[in-house]
Amino acid sequence: MSAxxxxxxxxxxxxxxxxAVASCLAVTGAVVILxxxxxxxxxxxxxxxTGKATGLLxxxxxxxxxxxxxxxxxxxxxxxxxxVALYPGEYKVDSRVFVLGPYEYIEFKYHLEKHAVLLFSWSxxxxxxxxxxxxxxxxxxSATQSYDKQPRRxxxxxxxxxxxxxxxxxxxxxxxxxxxxxxxTAGFYTAAxxxxxxxxxxxxxxxxxxxxxxxxx
Amino acid sequence: MRKQRxxxxxxxxxxxxxxxxxxxxxxxxxxxxxxxxxxTEFDVKDKDGKTTSIYIDKKTKVxxxxxxxxxxxxxxxxxxxxxxxxxxxxxxxxxxxRIVPPIPATKTK
Numbered sequence: 001m002s003a004x005x006x007x008x009x010x011x012x013x014x015x016x017x018x019x020a021v022a023s024c025l026a027v028t029g030a031v032v033i034l035x036x037x038x039x040x041x042x043x044x045x046x047x048x049x050t051g052k053a054t055g056l057l058x059x060x061x062x063x064x065x066x067x068x069x070x071x072x073x074x075x076x077x078x079x080x081x082x083x084v085a086l087y088p089g090e091y092k093v094d095s096r097v098f099v100l101g102p103y104e105y106i107e108f109k110y111h112l113e114k115h116a117v118l119l120f121s122w123s124x125x126x127x128x129x130x131x132x133x134x135x136x137x138x139x140x141x142s143a144t145q146s147y148d149k150q151p152r153r154x155x156x157x158x159x160x161x162x163x164x165x166x167x168x169x170x171x172x173x174x175x176x177x178x179x180x181x182x183x184x185t186a187g188f189y190t191a192a193x194x195x196x197x198x199x200x201x202x203x204x205x206x207x208x209x210x211x212x213x214x215x216x217x
Numbered sequence: 218m219r220k221q222r223x224x225x226x227x228x229x230x231x232x233x234x235x236x237x238x239x240x241x242x243x244x245x246x247x248x249x250x251x252x253x254x255x256x257t258e259f260d261v262k263d264k265d266g267k268t269t270s271i272y273i274d275k276k277t278k279v280x281x282x283x284x285x286x287x288x289x290x291x292x293x294x295x296x297x298x299x300x301x302x303x304x305x306x307x308x309x310x311x312x313x314x315r316i317v318p319p320i321p322a323t324k325t326k
Binding site: 101102103104105176197198199 | 243244245246247248264298303305306315317318320321
């Protein structure tokens with residue numbers, strides 16, 4: 001049994017003077033913490049300079065700074081800030097499967113503004129002729145620019161559009177076996193176009209980023 | 218003087234539109250078997266059973282195994298890959314005709 005406890009188990013009642021002193025110390029401590037830490041950190045008020053000295057003042061500034069608005073406009077044209085390119089809209093995602101019978105071909109292209117970026121992966125389960133190329137907006141067919149015509153069965157990469165226009169692939173099945181091509185892309189494109197052997201140009205609709213499932217693992 | 222200029226501008230615009238329209242053709246590819254053959258026209262039946270009539274002219278190139286051959290090498294029953302152009306599928310002129318091995322009907326990998 002401790003010395004401060006009375007014989008009947010009831011602790012001794014502190015005197016009024018002791019209570020007053022303890023209360024004053026508590027209030028003083030609270031005021032010191034308020035003035036030296038809470039006010040500078042939360043409200044940017046730093047009467048003693050302790051917020052500046054301890055770095056707490058920057059916490060209040062971070063909360064009060066107006067956020068920079070994103071680039072404005074409807075065209076997905078990138079604005080460069082050093083190594084970062086910002087766009088006035090979200091990127092799109094797309095995935096396609098093309099089945100080419102003997103000697104058949106198809107063209108699939110995305111519309112990109114100048115300097116906009118596309119990420120792509122495609123693979124074919126057989127031999128195929130391919131031409132990754134682009135057509136400038138409003139230009140004649142002779143203005144087509146080829147980027148890659150190497151024989152490939154698979155290609156993964158990134159592409160930065162050298163001009164505003166449609167950019168994509170021509171795939172041709174050179175043999176008598178059916179070939180399946182799987183294409184997946186993401187990028188700052190606004191539309192997709194499919195050109196067929198029957199002379200048709202059909203618009204396809206890429207999906208927004210909300211189509212990407214949330215990974216909760 | 219102003220009237221002459223106006224006529225000249227209208228003439229240039231008209232010629233530009235006519236020239237543009239003349240070359241404003243789509244490219245088509247027709248794959249199938251020759252079912253009918255004439256001097257300036259032939260029919261190709263594709264895998265879906267659709268028959269397309271295609272014109273031939275002096276500039277039409279014909280090849281087999283990547284080597285040029287005469288137009289007379291074309292025969293009914295041959296499998297061909299025809300690259301053509303025209304306003305639509307009912308008005309096609311053959312640019313290039315490739316004679317290829319028989320195309321299997323449902324061959325897959």
